[in-house]
Structures are given as structure tokens and as C-alpha cells.
Amino acid sequence: QVHLVESGGGVVQPGRSLRLSCEASGFSFSNYAMHWVRQAPGKGLEWVAFISTDGNNKKYVDSARGRFTISRDNSKNTVYLHLNSLTSEDTAVYYCAKDRFPHTDYNAVFEHWGQGTLVTVSS
Amino acid sequence: DIQMTQSPSSVSASVGDRVTITCRASQGIGTWLAWYQQKPGKAPKLLIYSASRLQSGVPSRFSGSGSGTDFILTISSLQSEDFATYYCQQGDSFPPWTFGQGTKVEI
Numbered sequence: 613q614v615h616l617v618e619s620g621g622g623v624v625q626p627g628r629s630l631r632l633s634c635e636a637s638g639f640s641f642s643n644y645a646m647h648w649v650r651q652a653p654g655k656g657l658e659w660v661a662f663i664s665t666d667g668n669n670k671k672y673v674d675s676a677r678g679r680f681t682i683s684r685d686n687s688k689n690t691v692y693l694h695l696n697s698l699t700s701e702d703t704a705v706y707y708c709a710k711d712r713f714p715h716t717d718y719n720a721v722f723e724h725w726g727q728g729t730l731v732t733v734s735s
Numbered sequence: 736d737i738q739m740t741q742s743p744s745s746v747s748a749s750v751g752d753r754v755t756i757t758c759r760a761s762q763g764i765g766t767w768l769a770w771y772q773q774k775p776g777k778a779p780k781l782l783i784y785s786a787s788r789l790q791s792g793v794p795s796r797f798s799g800s801g802s803g804t805d806f807i808l809t810i811s812s813l814q815s816e817d818f819a820t821y822y823c824q825q826g827d828s829f830p831p832w833t834f835g836q837g838t839k840v841e842i
Contacts, residue, residue: 657771657779657822657834673831707778720826721769723790725778 614638614724616708621729624698632693634708634726642666642686645711647722648693650704660706661693664717675701698733705730737761737828741821741835748840754810756838758823763803767827770799770808773837774819782821783808810840818842 620632634646648660661682662671670682681694691708705728712723738761748754758768766786771779781790783799786806796811810817823835 656837657773657824659830659832659834662830662832671830712781712784718829719767720824720830720832721781721784722771722779722824723781723784725780728778 614710616710616724616726618706618708618726618729621706621731623732623734625735626699626733628698630695630698630731632695632706632708632729632731634691634693636689636691636708636710639710640714641689643714645716645720646682646684646691647709647711647720648682648691649707649709649722649725650702651707651728652701652704655704658704659720662720663691665715669717695731698731700733703731703733736831737764737825737833739823739825739833739835741823741838743838744836745839745841747842748813749842750813750815752813754813754817754840756808756821756823756840758801758806758808758835760804760806760825762828764825764827766802767825768799768801768806769824769826770797771822771824772817772819773822779822784826813840 615637618634663682679697684691707728708726709722710724712721740759768786770783773779787799798809820837820839
């Protein structure tokens with residue numbers, strides 16, 4: 613059974629940094645691309661970042677590029693999202709998601725989601 | 736970026752009703768279209784992928800159709816547990832992968 617557990621959220625001041633983690637279990641982690649998707653309070657879903665199976669290919673939504681960094685450790689079945697230079701616009705629940713198809717770099721279907729971790733950017 | 740537009744934004748329905756939600760992409764995406772259900776305070780759940788393929792464990796009252804730019808999610812007979820918000824998502828263009836704005840199905 614696939615299980616994704618995010619952690620690392622909290623309240624942070626504008627301009628500060630935060631590292632989110634997502635620990636995966638129940639599937640062959642190194643065979644699947646992983647994503648981060650966020651949802652601002654009362655708003656819709658926004659894809660944020662992608663990382664390929666080997667970690668060499670990373671993509672970001674424009675608003676995150678240059679501030680956020682996605683990484684993964686296949687030995688620990690964990691994907692990370694480093695958030696830097698945070699603003700109030702980054703306040704959201706951050707979900708990690710497993711892609712549905714193995715070894716996929718050019719398409720995305722978010723098959724399994726974690727429970728999410730809330731990031732609140734406030735002074 | 737590919738824009739995804741859902742309609743309606745909300746729909747009022749009763750148990751047993753047939754409900755349809757449409758999703759339009761700003762450019763062709765083949766069948767790289769997925770549908771998700773989200774209940775308050777919960778993570779989204781994948782219902783349909785590749786426009787019409789039912790995710791394992793999802794009831795058969797859910798179905799999807801379409802290709803190119805126009806897609807439909809149909810709930811054939813609405814159940815009480817189906818009251819939720821539904822999102823479409825394009826998975827074709829690389830990237831950003833984008834979602835529709837959501838359709839709230841309510842009583």
C-alpha cells in the first residue's frame with residue numbers, strides 16, 4: 613500500500629527558509645518521478661515542482677524557480693522541497709505526489725498524494 | 736502555459752442525479768487528462784487518467800471522455816459520498832502541469 617508522509621511545515625517569517633520532507637513507502641520509490649503540489653487556503657491546486665527518478669531532471673513552476681529546490685534520496689525513499697525567500701504568496705498546504713507511470717519524465721498523473729503539510733508565511 | 740477551464744464552477748445536485756463536468760484545454764493535449772476528487776481537509780484522489788481510464792478502486796459510476804481540448808467527467812448516479820470538489824489536470828505539456836479551477840458538487 614502506497615504511503616506518503618510529508619513533514620516540515622510550520623509558521624515562518626517572510627524571507628526565511630523551510631525544508632519539507634516526504635517519506636514514501638509501499639512502492640519502488642526509485643522507479644517513479646515525484647512532485648510537489650500546493651494549495652493556498654480556499655484556492656485550487658497548483659503544481660510546484662518535479663524530480664525525475666534519478667534526480668537529474670528537475671522542473672519548477674515559474675513562481676518557484678530560483679527560490680525552491682526539489683531533491684530526493686532514493687536510499688531513504690524521501691523527496692525534499694527546500695523553500696527559500698518565502699513570501700505570503702507561498703502560504704499553502706504542500707502535498708507530495710507520486711506519478712502514476714514509472715520512469716516518466718514528460719507527462720504527469722498524480723496517482724498518490726500525501727496528507728499535506730501546511731506552510732504559513734507570516735510576520 | 737496550457738490553461739484548463741472547468742464548467743460549471745459549482746453544481747447543485749441530489750442523490751441519484753447524473754452530473755457532468757466539462758474541462759477545456761487552451762490547446763490540444765491528446766488524452767493526457769486526469770480528474771481528481773477532493774473533500775474538505777483531505778488530499779485529492781485520482782479518479783480518472785488518460786481521459787477515460789478508471790483508477791483502480793474508483794466506483795464505476797465515474798467515467799471520463801474526450802480528447803484534444805474538450806473533456807467530460809460524468810457521475811452516473813450521484814451518491815452522498817460524492818459531494819466534493821472535482822479538478823481536471825493536464826499532464827501533456829512539459830511543464831507546467833496545470834489544473835482547472837475546480838467544480839464544487841453540492842446539495
